[in-house]
Amino acid sequence: MNLLAFDTSTDVISIAVTDGQQLWTHTGPGGSQASATLIPAIRDCLAQAGLGFADLDAIVFGRGPGSFTGLRTACAVAQGLAFGAQSATRPGGVPVLPVDTLLAVAEDARHQHGVHQVVAVLDARMDEVYTAPFEYDGTRWSGPDDFGLMAPQHVDVPAGWTLAGNAFKAYGDRLAPGASHVAALPTAAALLRLAPALLAAGGAVPADQALPRYIRDKVAKTTQERADERAAAALLATTTA
Numbered sequence: 001m002n003l004l005a006f007d008t009s010t011d012v013i014s015i016a017v018t019d020g021q022q023l024w025t026h027t028g029p030g031g032s033q034a035s036a037t038l039i040p041a042i043r044d045c046l047a048q049a050g051l052g053f054a055d056l057d058a059i060v061f062g063r064g065p066g067s068f069t070g071l072r073t074a075c076a077v078a079q080g081l082a083f084g085a086q087s088a089t090r091p092g093g094v095p096v097l098p099v100d101t102l103l104a105v106a107e108d109a110r111h112q113h114g115v116h117q118v119v120a121v122l123d124a125r126m127d128e129v130y131t132a133p134f135e136y137d138g139t140r141w142s143g144p145d146d147f148g149l150m151a152p153q154h155v156d157v158p159a160g161w162t163l164a165g166n167a168f169k170a171y172g173d174r175l176a177p178g179a180s181h182v183a184a185l186p187t188a189a190a191l192l193r194l195a196p197a198l199l200a201a202g203g204a205v206p207a208d209q210a211l212p213r214y215i216r217d218k219v220a221k222t223t224q225e226r227a228d229e230r231a232a233a234a235l236l237a238t239t240t241a
Helices: 031-049 068-084 101-113 168-174 188-200 223-239
Strands: 003-007 012-018 023-029 058-064 096-100 117-125 128-136 148-150 162-165 180-183
Touching: 003 031, 003 068, 003 188, 012 031, 012 188, 023 031, 023 188, 031 068, 058 068, 058 101, 058 188, 068 096, 096 101, 096 188, 101 117, 101 128, 101 162, 101 180, 101 188
Parallel strands: 003 058, 058 096, 117 162, 162 180
Antiparallel strands: 003 012, 012 023, 117 128, 128 148
């Protein structure tokens, strides 16, 4: 399958493209830069693979939890690119596969460190972390439907399990000091490894149903967040026209 995957839920932009045989990847700074750099970097990866948007079988993106601005950017770009690939034979555009970022963290930890029982954590800022436990049976992952949002000292890691994520530097010994820790991120390559099973299970949705997964409600947006959203919308309009 020809697949494009990307994640902007953390301070890192991660992009990957596969044609079913080879993998092309890009990693760069995220945060406030994501809205300006995501689509050009996606185009570069696709060009390296010799693919266009209409050649894709699905667009995979990290739906959250994570940075509010990052999730909105990824969702808007996934929708825009999917709609932009509409044709007479594909009137709805390219299918979109939203993937939970904490599951992608667990998969990244498995791939890098060989761990199969993972408590995934992502820094939620405001002195909290997003977290969920996942277990790999050698074929697929299982985990809860609901994810946690809590202070780092309240994260529970069962004996023999591994804590994986990006929150260790921020919270230090407050975050499960007695557990094994490994660094992991919801990389686009992890999203691609998860995609075949999720697609086979019917996880793909039409572009207009591809939505972020928010764990924390947020009432107000910062000035920078509003500026980032305007920049993402403007860039998307010019690159998909």
